[in-house]
Amino acid sequence: MTEITVFIVEDDPMVLDVNKSFLEKIGGFRLIGEAMDGHSAYSQIKLLEPKLVLLDMYLPDLSGLELLIKLRFERIPIDVIMITAARDAKTIQEIKRLGAVDYLVKPFRFDRFQKALLDYRKNRKNIVGLESMKQEDIDAWIGSIEGGAELPKGLNEITMKQVLTGLVELEHSVTAEQLALQVGMARVTVRKYLDFLANIAKVEIELKYGNVGRPTKYYSLL
Template sequence: MSLGVLVVEDDFMVASIHTRFVERIPGFRILGVASTGEQALADIARLTPDLVLLDVHLPDVSGTEVLRRLRGAGNDVGVIVITAAREADTVRAAAAAGAAHYLVKPFAFEDLAERLDAFRRAHEALRGLQRPGQADIDAVFARQPSVRDQLPKGLSNETAEAVLAALGDGAELSAAECAAAVGISRVSARRYLEHFSSVDRVAVRLNYGTSGRPERRYRLRTAAGT
């Protein structure tokens, strides 16, 4: 049985990308796309999706307000927040309102696939069970570690996310340019960039100048791996 998904995103092109990503993942089907918070609430009531991919920045009410209204009405639909919003208050609000995951744009196909797979396993863990065992309960609450959670000692998740955000929108940066964008030292930026290169999150291109060592330039890999 496939799980129905509602995409809530006001940018048509971004919504189209999210839709295509979901359609590539076995066990999920798209039920519709909503571009406002009010439309999202109406579509959730009408379509009864299993999962909502919810943007925070919507033209009428915020995604976090949509989530609060759902929970206030007793609707426990699964929600994955997908947004460029990185403010700590927004992240805390989404977690407090019961979001299953929080995914920062831009992201690769594998990032979404990982979280949808975790949601599917949690969704199916208690199906048909009146008195689940501890292993079943753990499947509901456990989150699979992502690449960003498996950082080498001395690297922080917060800075890692900032480095990835600096590479958003197709940017190609040197370690020095990334350091300036994030507000860290060039050496630190190089450590994060090289880590993401080692786990295939970032592609590296050598820029050969007129003299000296070639400059290493970094960019996010696309869903196709390039």
């Protein structure tokens, strides 16, 4: 498996150096950029397209949460590990809903940092590079989703697995209507699950334009 590219967002130079030194000790990861403010981070992340972003919550211009929301809104396909001193339950819950794969509370030791990255690499390996997925592959991937983002009210694990299985079986980008026919569900139900997966950067949305009317959304696994 190729190295996982990493981008670090941290406004404290000392903490930034610590995070970089921690990262260097773990094989399989490569730092490709860093930023000390949200706007610079945003532009560089779009340009460099890292696989993983280590994101601090408190930045001088906008919060890490605001940056994460912006990245998710634009469907930028990255995974995020939050690094922050914030401990309040509301903030942590919001970050989980936005699909952060882990949450490191400052100050943390190397062993916890290492666990976060190794767990991420293991979960990523469950899906990246597979031409098709067995049920156990999907179950493992679902576990990584549930570990990073709580399913919203109205969504459940069983239906999520059916939607993912349908995406794998079709092996190409599909509309919500096409996938609904594949899995035997209502189109509106399937769309809810697809949009959730897109919001946490597990599914990519492509807009295809016809001769008239609105563009059609096509969904595919990242």
